Amino acid sequence: MRKWIVPLTIVCLITGFLLAFQLKALTDASSVNPMSQKNNNLISIIQNLEQEITGQENQVEKIRQELDTLQQNQQAPGKLNEMQEQLRDMRLWAGLTPVVGNGVIITVDDNKEGLKAKPNDDPNRYIVHYEHILSLVSELKRGGAEAISVNGQRLITTSEIRCVGNVILVNTTRIAPPFEIRAIGSPHNLAEMVTNGELEVMKATNYPISFQAENEVIIPAYKGELQFDLSQVAKED
Amino acid sequence: MRKYRWQAPLTLVFIVLGIFLSLQYQSQNLIGSDLSMQRTENLIAMVRGLSEKRQKLALEIVDLNMHFNSQQNSYLDESKLAENLISDMNKMSFLTGSTTLNGAGLIITIGQSMPILYIDIIDIVNELWAAGAEAITINEVRINGQSVIFYTEDDYSMYITINNTRLEFPVVIKALGEPNNLEKGLTLPGGIIDTLALFKAYPILEKSNSLTMPPVFNQPSHIFLSEYKPPEQTAATEPAKTP
Incomplete structure (x- = not known):
């Protein structure tokens, strides 16, 4: 009569275990609920803002180009001409000009294969984090990079590379894998830095990576805002 | 029949088990870098960041338009041109670090x-x-x-x-x-x-x-880099790569 007790106990135990596991997975990803209406609204707000920002950035780029052409066409007399040259040089260094030159193109991607093989493992060990990109960029700078871009975002002095959740932002712009980092500089020096550093580490942990030296790496200009209104340029005496 | 009384509860338990198993599988697949996988508070932070950026870009467009008009109108007015150049250079100096x-x-x-x-x-x-x-x-x-x-x-x-x-x-x-x-x-x-x-x-x-x-000590010299002039003046030739 009590024959069913043993199998039922076992089944209940398993169910209990799974329940606990399920609960844990839910707390890990607390409030991640793709079906939530609130999140859907937020996502559509984000997408609208991004669309609008892309339009604004194109407009900024266009006016900057027109202004540049205008300044070049206005044959300025002597001293002004010199200043114009100086300004062009500053723009080049600041990252406001599209540039071309010898350099390298690095791509890194999430380790999707690895995660597929071990679906129960922590997925954070398989996705590319902002720290990876930040390290690669620092190494490229150490290797003498003269210009760097990440997925088409030109890095300027005030550029930040960070994450919100698992989303990587560069110049407050969302970028998605695969990540393509372009750098202009001595291909030999750049290669030496990254292949003995972060790229090697990523390769060893099975991230799909590629590294290519090229003669003509093209890096776009910075298209964002330059609103500096909190500090003042000191008057020169 | 008494022998099979455990069948009903056991079936029920297995159904529940099946549901949990599939749920479990689903939640494992829900972690990634896609927007739909992000927490609400992170999405809110992104909205905030983007709104701020939009506002700054709007200001930038106003600035640039004013600057463009002023440049156009000050044609041959040397002092006005100089003024424009200096304000441009001051702005750039935030990025190059060349001024105090x-x-x-x-x-x-x-x-x-x-x-x-x-x-x-x-x-x-x-x-x-x-x-x-x-x-x-x-x-x-x-x-x-x-x-x-x-x-x-x-x-x-x-x-x-x-x-x-x-x-x-x-x-x-x-x-x-x-x-x-x-x-x-x-x-x-x-x-x-x-x-x-x-x-x-x-x-x-x-x-x-x-x-x-203080300003940077010295401006670096560029060896490898030069200005890129697209063959046609279209923005489409640029290798812009955004998600």
Whole structure:
């Protein structure tokens, strides 16, 4: 009569275990609920803002180009001409000009294969984090990079590379894998830095990576805002 | 029939088990970098960041249009042209670091005995830019896009270097910007200050109303890079790659 007790106990135990596991997975990803209406609204707000920002950035780029052409066409007399040259040089260094030159193109991607093989493992060990990109960029700078871009975002002095959740932002712009980092500089020096550093580490942990030296790496200009209104340029005496 | 009384409860238990199993599988697949996988608070943070960016871009467009008109109207007016050029150059100097700047900001002091790596300095600088810093110096060395924060080692130990010069302790990082925003950027929960505390490093933050940032010593020379002129003047030829 009590024959069913043993199998039922076992089944209940398993169910209990799974329940606990399920609960844990839910707390890990607390409030991640793709079906939530609130999140859907937020996502559509984000997408609208991004669309609008892309339009604004194109407009900024266009006016900057027109202004540049205008300044070049206005044959300025002597001293002004010199200043114009100086300004062009500053723009080049600041990252406001599209540039071309010898350099390298690095791509890194999430380790999707690895995660597929071990679906129960922590997925954070398989996705590319902002720290990876930040390290690669620092190494490229150490290797003498003269210009760097990440997925088409030109890095300027005030550029930040960070994450919100698992989303990587560069110049407050969302970028998605695969990540393509372009750098202009001595291909030999750049290669030496990254292949003995972060790229090697990523390769060893099975991230799909590629590294290519090229003669003509093209890096776009910075298209964002330059609103500096909190500090003042000191008057020169 | 008495023998099979356990069938009904067991079936029920298996159904529940099946449901949990499939749910479990689903939640495992829901973690990634797609927007739909993000937490609500992160989405809100992104909306906030993007709104701020849109606002700044709108201001930039107004500025640029004004600048364009002024440039167009001041044709042959030498003093007006000079004025425009100087204001342009001043703006660029924030990025090249070629002028002295004054303003309010934040001072971060990292003492002698704190275990700090070069990557921590990079992180702090990165967070300060993200929090809206307009200029940064590390031990009075102005940081710009070409600045190199790295490390070097000798027989005894490892040193942090700024532009290949050894960084001496105490490390004093100064940032120009809205002091409260800069502080918040570093001290938010789970932020860089929290992370450093795990390694028993406790930088001291101090707001200041008047900071002076020296210019960079020398502008670098470009060897490999030159201006890119697209064959056709269309933006489409640029290798822009956004998601």
